[in-house]
Amino acid sequence: MRKFKSWLAVLGLLAAFVLVAPSQSQAAPYCGITWGSLAKSAGTLSSAPISNVRAGRHACFDRLVVDISGHGGGYTVQYVSAVHREGSGAVLPLRGGAFLQVVVKDPTYNVATGAAVYSPANPRELVNTAGYATFRQVALGGSFESQTTLGLGVRARLPFTVFTLGGPGNQTRLVVDVAHRW
Template sequence: MRPVGRAVTALALTGVTLVGTAGTAWASCGQVDHNPVAASACATGWGSGLKSAPQHSAEPLTNVRAGQHECFDRLVFDVTGATGETGYRVGYVGAFHQDGTGTRIPVAGGAILEIFVNAPSYDPSTGGVVYPGTPGRSLPGVSVGGYRTFKDTKFGSSFEGRTQVAVGVRARLPFRVLQYGDKVVVDVAHSW
């Protein structure tokens, strides 16, 4: 095959690979793809500034889970039963302080991403615990060992109808916040 033909074939295969892997990154919170061609195409343009939405949920936070993808690490907040969008406030902070008390909570990593989800971790009608986070402790059921970007997680509080957590990340990296039905999703890129 001539050099021009090989180049066209390589570009066509690269295009197929990029399109094919872009869909798989969204398929599952815990899925990991190891395609080096797609990984080189991880431009985000997300920025690292504060992102927020004001809505509140009448439904409680039921679960938090983490996943790894080629271009980012992901944290998913499940607000089971929420029928509208759930508000949030996500931004980098110099230190993590528990909402309501101001107590400093150490978080490992090069930067701290503070996340407020406008849903309580308790049932608003009964006061019973729904998501069993303990202030100052790692998020229950979330293990980020071996992640490229996430280094630590901490539960802050559930105070006045919103839940506060922190994610220790490798460095101050770009992030985005998405909503899918009753889920608030925070993705932090592996690089700029």
């Protein structure tokens, strides 16, 4: 009887351990990324013009960088069912399984003169995305009333983050990082 009670005590402790112990099935976040996929927004309109759009590949995410000549205004970045062109509202065709609408609160032109500052050779292909894990296409949706829309076609609805960096000099860089996976 004593052995039986000992075994019951061991089984009771084991059951308590199983119920209280952290689950091993919960995986750590991919590359430590905890960004999420909800809309992100900050800042107000600015007259500082966009001077370039570029991208880079990283181990855990693809990065879009918008260079702004001066102190940039702000942004709104969100997943949408379709990205629309500035002014006309026409749908901007994009490759990918999901679409990020990147609204930069800065123009592509000099506000005082109306002269183009950023005039890409091919507005439908701002960046060559061949070989990128997440990006499928980056396109210019136009600039109207000091606001510029970029369409970012991505593989799927994935976590992303947005932030700005100052410099070099008085320039600003808007950065959009999109994770390779959840």
